Amino acid sequence: MKIDGLELSLASDGVFKLDGGAMFGIVPKPVWEKYFSPDVKNKITLGTNVLVIRAGKNVALVDLGIGDKFDKRLFDIYEISRERNLLEDLRAKGIERTDVTHVFITHGHLDHTGWATTYHHEKIEPTFPMAKYYMQEETLKEIKEPNQKTKPNYNYLNFENLSEHLELLNGDEEVLPGIRLVKSGGHTKGHQIVEVRVGNNTFVYFGDLIPTSAHIKPAYVMAYDLYPMDTFYKKREILEKAYEESWTIFFEHDPTTPVAKLSDVENYTLKKISF
Ligand SMILES: [Zn+2]
Numbered sequence: 001m002k003i004d005g006l007e008l009s010l011a012s013d014g015v016f017k018l019d020g021g022a023m024f025g026i027v028p029k030p031v032w033e034k035y036f037s038p039d040v041k042n043k044i045t046l047g048t049n050v051l052v053i054r055a056g057k058n059v060a061l062v063d064l065g066i067g068d069k070f071d072k073r074l075f076d077i078y079e080i081s082r083e084r085n086l087l088e089d090l091r092a093k094g095i096e097r098t099d100v101t102h103v104f105i106t107h108g109h110l111d112h113t114g115w116a117t118t119y120h121h122e123k124i125e126p127t128f129p130m131a132k133y134y135m136q137e138e139t140l141k142e143i144k145e146p147n148q149k150t151k152p153n154y155n156y157l158n159f160e161n162l163s164e165h166l167e168l169l170n171g172d173e174e175v176l177p178g179i180r181l182v183k184s185g186g187h188t189k190g191h192q193i194v195e196v197r198v199g200n201n202t203f204v205y206f207g208d209l210i211p212t213s214a215h216i217k218p219a220y221v222m223a224y225d226l227y228p229m230d231t232f233y234k235k236r237e238i239l240e241k242a243y244e245e246s247w248t249i250f251f252e253h254d255p256t257t258p259v260a261k262l263s264d265v266e267n268y269t270l271k272k273i274s275f
Contacts, residue, residue: 001275004198006178007054010275011089013065013114014082015255017043023211025223035214043079046212047255048111050086051205052093053196055176059095060102061128062194062205063252067114069124069157078111086115087127100128104181105135106207107191108143110155112252117158124160134175136183137168138190150188150226184209184238186231187224193238204242205250210235212254216268239265248273 001008020042024032036044051062065086066078087097106112118127126133143154167175169192172182180195187208194205208224209231210216218235221228242249243265251258260270 003201005055006196006198008196008203009052009093010250010258011050011052011061011086011093012082013048013050013067013086013089014080014084015045015047016066016081016111017045017079020044022223024214025221025225025228027220032214032220035212045255046253047258048086048114049250049252049254049258051194051250052090052095053179055179058101058176059099060104060176060179061090061100061131062104063106063112063207064103064115064127066111067116067127067155067158068118069114069155074155097128098130100131102176103128103131103133104175104192104194105133105139106193106205106252107188108135108139108159109153109188109208110158112207113158114155117160117162124157126162126165131165132167133162133165134167134169134181136181136190136192137170138183139188139192140166140168140190142188142190153224184234186227186234187222188226202245202247203250204238204247205252207252209238210249210251212251213257213260213270213272214254215251216262216270218268239268 020038038044048065050065053060066080115127117124174180178197181192182195183192185191193207193209196203218232221231225231243262249260257272259273259275261273263269263271
């Protein structure tokens with residue numbers, strides 16, 4: 001979609017699977033399985049939708065899929081499946097690794113930071129050598145100080161040799177004209193969402209605050225969330241605004257409805273947007 005000199009599109013790093021119960025927290029299975037049909041192991045298939053923003057000479061990516069630094073065990077756990085990976089998908093859009101100038105990272109989890117780094121001659125280096133990688137300072141702290149609950153959600157290779165490329169934020173910041181990173185908390189303490197305002201249009205990428213269209217109701221909070229009540233209140237507050245201002249909403253993990261608008265804010269119904 002092109003609008004006032006800005007171009008927005010989605011790229012993908014393929015699909016993967018997570019436990020359906022963990023994805024829906026306290027929501028009972030008979031309710032969530034109306035949105036996602038689980039396989040025999042109760043896993044559901046999720047997308048890795050990366051938002052690509054082109055503004056003049058700047059090319060920004062929001063989140064970075066699962067990447068290529070997986071051993072066989074993790075590959076089997078997440079059942080990663082892809083016709084092409086994120087780098088191949090970007091190339092098909094005419095974007096090479098060196099074209100990327102900005103990377104906005106919602107939070108540090110391994111399914112959001114995969115392509116932050118990659119192997120080059122058996123050494124790990126930043127995948128996008130010309131880019132600054134923006135995340136909240138709190139996120140880096142959470143990555144560096146994990147506990148038994150949070151550690152399995154990180155792949156530490158995604159942050160190796162990356163420190164010179166990091167731009168750490170403390171709270172909300174406009175990083176490019178019209179593009180704001182907004183700290184939301186909830187899913188993790190340092191979680192941020194990305195707001196793009198062009199003219200009267202607002203586009204918002206929710207990361208894991210609202211991972212799929214099926215999570216639009218404020219009470220539908222993942223068991224992965226570290227601060228579930230913060231997620232609940234933040235979603236309620238933010239979706240009021242999304243409805244009033246008719247925001248276009250991106251769902252990072254939704255394999256079938258990656259983009260939608262709220263058509264009402266009492267029942268939280270959505271209208272899918274083709275993108
Ligand atoms: Zn996450």
